[in-house]
Amino acid sequence: MSPSVLENNALYQSIYSAINWVMPDFLDSIVGYAAAFAMVMLVANLVLVITPLFIWFERRILGRFQQRLGPNRWGPFGLLQPIADAIKLIIKEDIVPRGADRLVFNAAPVILFMPVMLMVAVIPFGTQFYLVDLNVAVLYIIAVGTLETIGIFMAGWASGNRYALMGAVRSVAMLVSYEVPLVMSLAAVLLWAGSMSLVEIVDKQPVPLILLQPLGFFVFIAATIAEMNRAPFDLIEAESEIVAGYHTEYSGMKFGVFQLAEFASVVVGAGFITAIFLKGAAGWSFLPSPAWFSLKWLAVIFCIIWIRATLPRVRVDQVMAFAWKFLLPLSAINLILVAVEMVIWPSPNGAQLWMIGLINFAVAAVAIAVLATALGHRNFAPRSPQIPTSTVVGEKVV
Amino acid sequence: MSVSSNPVTVNIGPQHPSTHGVFRLKVEFDGEEILDLEPVFGYLHRGTEKLAEERNYSQVITLTDRLDYTASMTNNQAYVLTCEKLGQIDVPERGLYLRVIAAELQRVAAHLMATGFLLQDMGAMGTPLMYCFRERERILELFEMLCGARITNSYMRIGGVFYDAPESFWPALRQFLAEMPEYIDEYESLMTGNEILLGRTKGVSSLSIEDIVNASISGPMLRAAGLSWDVRKSDPYDIYSSLDFEVPVGTQGDVYDRYWVRLQEMRQSLSLVEQCVSRIPQGPVRAEVPLIFRPPEGDAYVPIEAPKGELGFYIVSDGGISPYRCKIRAPSFINLTLLKEMLIGRKMADLVVILGSIDINMGEVDR
Numbered sequence: 001m002s003p004s005v006l007e008n009n010a011l012y013q014s015i016y017s018a019i020n021w022v023m024p025d026f027l028d029s030i031v032g033y034a035a036a037f038a039m040v041m042l043v044a045n046l047v048l049v050i051t052p053l054f055i056w057f058e059r060r061i062l063g064r065f066q067q068r069l070g071p072n073r074w075g076p077f078g079l080l081q082p083i084a085d086a087i088k089l090i091i092k093e094d095i096v097p098r099g100a101d102r103l104v105f106n107a108a109p110v111i112l113f114m115p116v117m118l119m120v121a122v123i124p125f126g127t128q129f130y131l132v133d134l135n136v137a138v139l140y141i142i143a144v145g146t147l148e149t150i151g152i153f154m155a156g157w158a159s160g161n162r163y164a165l166m167g168a169v170r171s172v173a174m175l176v177s178y179e180v181p182l183v184m185s186l187a188a189v190l191l192w193a194g195s196m197s198l199v200e201i202v203d204k205q206p207v208p209l210i211l212l213q214p215l216g217f218f219v220f221i222a223a224t225i226a227e228m229n230r231a232p233f234d235l236i237e238a239e240s241e242i243v244a245g246y247h248t249e250y251s252g253m254k255f256g257v258f259q260l261a262e263f264a265s266v267v268v269g270a271g272f273i274t275a276i277f278l279k280g281a282a283g284w285s286f287l288p289s290p291a292w293f294s295l296k297w298l299a300v301i302f303c304i305i306w307i308r309a310t311l312p313r314v315r316v317d318q319v320m321a322f323a324w325k326f327l328l329p330l331s332a333i334n335l336i337l338v339a340v341e342m343v344i345w346p347s348p349n350g351a352q353l354w355m356i357g358l359i360n361f362a363v364a365a366v367a368i369a370v371l372a373t374a375l376g377h378r379n380f381a382p383r384s385p386q387i388p389t390s391t392v393v394g395e396k397v398v
Numbered sequence: 399m400s401v402s403s404n405p406v407t408v409n410i411g412p413q414h415p416s417t418h419g420v421f422r423l424k425v426e427f428d429g430e431e432i433l434d435l436e437p438v439f440g441y442l443h444r445g446t447e448k449l450a451e452e453r454n455y456s457q458v459i460t461l462t463d464r465l466d467y468t469a470s471m472t473n474n475q476a477y478v479l480t481c482e483k484l485g486q487i488d489v490p491e492r493g494l495y496l497r498v499i500a501a502e503l504q505r506v507a508a509h510l511m512a513t514g515f516l517l518q519d520m521g522a523m524g525t526p527l528m529y530c531f532r533e534r535e536r537i538l539e540l541f542e543m544l545c546g547a548r549i550t551n552s553y554m555r556i557g558g559v560f561y562d563a564p565e566s567f568w569p570a571l572r573q574f575l576a577e578m579p580e581y582i583d584e585y586e587s588l589m590t591g592n593e594i595l596l597g598r599t600k601g602v603s604s605l606s607i608e609d610i611v612n613a614s615i616s617g618p619m620l621r622a623a624g625l626s627w628d629v630r631k632s633d634p635y636d637i638y639s640s641l642d643f644e645v646p647v648g649t650q651g652d653v654y655d656r657y658w659v660r661l662q663e664m665r666q667s668l669s670l671v672e673q674c675v676s677r678i679p680q681g682p683v684r685a686e687v688p689l690i691f692r693p694p695e696g697d698a699y700v701p702i703e704a705p706k707g708e709l710g711f712y713i714v715s716d717g718g719i720s721p722y723r724c725k726i727r728a729p730s731f732i733n734l735t736l737l738k739e740m741l742i743g744r745k746m747a748d749l750v751v752i753l754g755s756i757d758i759n760m761g762e763v764d765r
Contacts (some may be wrong), residue, residue, distance in 0.1 A: 066528040162408045166430070166746065231523055232594055240416040240519045240750050312594045313521025315747040316430050377596035 010128035015039050043131050047120050051264045052082030058263075058305050065309035086256060094252035099160030108158060109250070109257035112151025115144045116264045123271040124199050126281045126290035137198040138186055141272060142179070145227065148265065149175045152236065155258070156246035167245025170316055171236040174226055177323035182223035184331035185216040188338040189276055198272075202280035206348075210277045211357050215334040215364040217277045219327050221303075224273060226319070228265045231308040235316055270300040326371055333367050334360075405433050412441045416519045416750040419760030423749070430745045437737055442764040450724035455481055455556060455691040458721065462711075463550035465728065466762040468511050471504035471541070472704040474554035479635055479700040480711040481556045484693035493558030493683040494637045499571075499674045500544060500553055501636075501702075502667040506578070507537040508705035509618075509660040509667075512757040516657060517589060519754035520598050526589055533581050536574055543567045556691055558684030568675070575672055582664055590658070599654035603740040603752045610651065613735040617707025618659045619756065623651030629703040641673050653755040660757075690719050706730045706757055726765055730758040 016035040023031055056071065056079055063070025071078035096102055122137040124130040134140055149171055156168020190196060192213070193204040210217045226233040237245030247258045274280060274296045283292030314322065337360060345352045411422035420441035426434040446465060450458045462473040475497055482489060489497075514530030538548040544567060545553040545560055553560050589595055605615075607623045620627055628645045630638040646662035648655025695717045701710040707729025714723040733756050740752050 062523075066525050067532055068528060162406055165406075166408075166427075169429075231521065234521070235747075238521060238747070240521055241747050243415060308523055309525050310588075311522065312517060312589075312592065312598060313747070314594050315598060315745055317745065318594075318597055372593075376593050377600050 009039075009130070009133070011130065012036065012039055015042075039131060043120055043125075044117055046125075047117065047264055047267060048260075051260055051267055052086070053079075054267050054301065055082050055085075055259075055263050057301070061302065061305045062309055065306070089253050089256035092252040094254060095249075097160055097249050100249065101158040101160070104154050104158035105249075106254070108151050108155035109254045109261070110151075111154060112148055113257055113261040113264075115147040115151075116261050116268055118144045119268045120271075122198050123268065124202055124275055124280050125271075125293050126288065129281070129290055130199065133197055133199045136196045138190060138196045138201075142183060142186070146175065146179065148261075151261075152246050155250070159246070159249040161249050163242040163244070164246050164248045166242050167236040167238075167248070171229070171246065173316070174229075174233065174235065174319060174323075177320050178223045178226040178327075181219050181323060181327035181331040182227065184328070184335055185219040185223065186276070188213055188216045188331075188335045191335070191338050191342055198275050198280075202275055202282065205279045205282075206353055207357075208277065208279040212353070212360060213277075213334060213338060214361055215330055215367065216338070217273075218364065218368070219331045219334065220277065221273060222327055223323075224269045225304060225307065226323070228269045229262065230266065230304060232311040232313050233319055234308075234313060235319060238313055240313075266301070266304060270297050270304065273300050321375070325375055329371060330367055333363065337363055403428070410749070412438075416515075417753065418515065418758050419763075421753075421758065421760055421763070425741075425749070427746065430747075432741050432744055432746070432749065435738060435741055437734065439731075440764055442760045444765070446765045447724050447726060450721050452720065454719045455693070455721065456689060458724065459554065459556075460550070460552050463552055464761055465726065465765060466508075466704065466706060466709075466730065466759045467549055468759055469504050469508040469705045470549060470551045471500045471553060472508075472702060472709060474552060475501050475636070476700065476702045476704065476709045477711050478554045478556050479702060480698050480713050481691065481693065483698040483700050484696060484713060484715050485556070485687070485691060487557050487685050487687060489558050489685055490682045491637075491679045492562070492681045493685070495674050495678040496544075496559045496563060496683060497554055498636050498638065498641070499671050499678075500541070500551075500559070502670045502674075503537050503540060505667045505705045506664045507534045509664050510534045510537075512705070512754075513585065513657060513660055516653075516751070516754035516757075517595075519750040520595065522589070526585065529581075529585060529588070533578060540567065540571055540574065543570065555684060555687070557687035558682070560684075562683045571671070571675060575668055575675070578668055579665065582661060586661065590661070596654065598747075598751055599657060599755075600652060601650070602653045602744070602748055603755070604650050604652040605736060605740065606651065609736060609739065613732070615707070615733050615735060617704070617729050617733065618656050618663065619651075619707070619733055621645060622648035622655035622659045624649050629701050629708055633701060635700060635702055637674075641670055643670050653751055656755045656757075692717060692719055701727070704729055706759065706762070707733055728762040728765060730756070731763045731765075734758060734763065 012035060015038050016031060019035050019038065020028070020031050023034070059081070060070040060078070071081035074080045074084045096105055119141055121131040122134050122140060124133075152171045153168045156164040156166075156171070159165070189201060189209060192209065193201040195201060195204065229236050235245075237247065242248070247255055250258060274293060278296045278300070280296075281289035281293040283289065283295075341356050341359070345356065348356060405426045405428050407424060407426050409422065410425055411417040412420040417423070422438040422441065424436040424438065425432055444464070446461050449461055453461070459474055459477060462477045463470040465473050481487075510530040510533055514527035517526035518524065541551055541553070542548050544563055545551050547553075605619075605623055607620075607625045610620050610623050611625070616627070624647050626645045626647045629635070630643075631645055643666045646659050646666065648659050693715045695715055697712065697714040699710050699712040701708045703709075708727065709729050710727040712723075712725040712727070713721045716722040737756075741749055744752070
């Protein structure tokens with residue numbers, strides 16, 4: 001017997017038949033559960049393996065951006081560096097500060113890590129390679145993703161440290177702001193696909209959706225970077241301002257779990273961007289579908305690292321202004337645009353797709369340019385040095 | 399329902415990533431906004447002024463290295479100029495040129511560090527900082543050729559410099575001068591027009607010329623506000639009167655102008671070094687000064703334009719082998735005068751950026 005939700009799941013079927021072949025006949029009743037368990041373990045551990053690899057990748061790439069080498073001592077190309085870091089963190093002393101609320105302090109890393117792992121369930125890594133094809137996957141991502149903030153707030157609140165508290169408060173403020181444009185940009189995707197299932201969203205894309213909804217992609221990636229607290233929106237752990245933000249007081253493996261959760265949320269977030277806007281695992285047939293997914297996912301990850309290496313951090317009021325004054329109007333424009341186009345061309349053919357893409361790119365360029373000119377500081381042209389006519393010394397200067 | 403809120407007092411420093419040393423600020427926050435603050439100094443106080451009274455004149459040079467350790471050359475220069483004025487010593491031409499070369503290279507190195515750390519405080523994740531340090535490293539290598547030390551140089555001596563530059567110094571310097579303007583262009587293209595940088599710096603901590611002059615703030619902070627006042631122009635020492643350079647000035651006196659003024663000053667310093675290299679005469683580098691230097695009774699003060707502002711040593715001599723009194727006018731200490739005016743009412747994130755733009759160095763603030 002097998003759980004009904006998994007009946008059409010190819011990954012499950014193949015694991016099921018493999019286990020069924022190994023298991024003795026009298027254990028047939030538990031093969032379904034064993035297969036489901038093995039599948040969950042496989043995908044969950046996949047993320048736990050990919051995340052340290054991503055940490056290594058990020059550090060190497062950042063090193064290249066910053067004219068240095070990055071970790072290269074431990075293992076080939078420094079690949080074992082994350083393992084060395086983990087060992088270091090595990091054997092470190094675990095300190096709970098005196099003013100901390102012990103229960104909440106200890107629970108926070110787990111609560112932060114849990115939603116990240118839960119979100120993995122709905123990512124379609126390949127055309128037939130996913131844990132579950134949930135029919136409300138998009139809703140599920142948004143709902144579960146929001147839970148991360150609870151973990152961050154618990155950590156900041158329970159630490160009894162004011163830097164941590166500031167980071168926690170910033171995190172909640174950012175969540176409230178960025179959830180709105182995030183959901184608005186996803187609404188346009190849902191309009192297009194007519195479904196909330198990620199597998200179906202991938203299937204319904206005639207071309208990668210980034211070509212049809214560039215504005216939506218821009219808003220979504222900006223809001224996602226803010227949601228996963230990456231530069232330039234890494235206010236909640238801004239190391240030059242509030243030391244380490246919400247995890248200032250954490251040490252040892254609890255700190256390691258925070259780091260892992262943070263990087264895992266980037267891995268997962270990039271997976272969603274790949275699935276929703278880059279047509280997921282689709283590609284030409286000379287490579288298997290998970291390979292296509294990985295390639296697109298790597299490109300997204302690289303862009304996120306690139307942004308981190310280049311841009312300074314925005315101030316807390318500017319973060320809010322960016323969400324409400326810039327991203328929200330853009331996502332609204334995108335939503336209206338897509339809705340109108342869906343009415344005019346309910347099932348677009350090739351030429352109409354070209355039309356939609358061109359219109360949307362033009363609108364995106366104009367909208368971003370207009371809003372950026374209205375809100376930005378860019379109108380200060382670079383100056384040439386001013387040559388003083390006379391030197392003022394000894395006179396009264398007013 | 400009404401929610402009551404209390405201000406929160408946060409200790410920023412002495413252990414904090416962006417206080418540039420062991421500087422401590424007791425800040426009262428209302429949420430993110432700064433209500434009040436109290437700076438606390440003295441964590442790096444080593445009693446340099448008192449130590450100077452216990453050493454002979456030549457030994458004090460090594461103490462000056464440790465004041466603003468990002469600009470040892472200019473500290474040396476300020477001190478030896480004062481001693482030379484006390485003892486009325488004429489320095490050979492070549493020594494003066496070498497001093498100016500060293501001091502201007504030091505200015506570039508110090509401004510690179512200030513700019514890099516300002517951008518780092520702004521959250522630019524190390525990239526601009528590493529770019530700036532790449533070039534600073536080359537300047538330090540040039541210093542190593544000159545005197546064997548990189549940070550605590552003690553290159554200058556009363557009556558000139560320690561030793562003539564080696565033959566290999568000149569080609570290395572010429573190559574550096576040829577490449578450096580491109581690197582400055584690179585920083586500018588990476589950062590100057592960046593929207594986030596403009597948003598973070600434009601209009602932040604604008605100060606009027608009047609306030610700045612009344613607080614006797616000097617250096618890039620003063621010039622960013624629009625007053626063209628540079629000791630190298632207004633009261634030339636060494637050979638600056640014969641060199642040709644411009645004093646870049648800003649208009650608003652905000653963080654952006656300070657950043658911009660520093661970048662332009664680097665270009666001016668490079669042109670100064672170029673002029674020195676093309677004109678430097680042959681000859682001795684050091685006047686005959688006895689090792690135990692005994693200036694006549696009297697006092698002297700010679701201000702110089704250090705990277706952070708007007709630096710000067712006021713030395714009183716009683717005719718003995720060590721100064722009777724040595725008072726140091728440290729620019730980054732005096733530049734902190736308007737800290738409250740700059741910070742109150744601003745956000746937490748502005749605090750670190752403003753501190754970075756003042757470019758304090760705790761070695762100099764606490765002395």
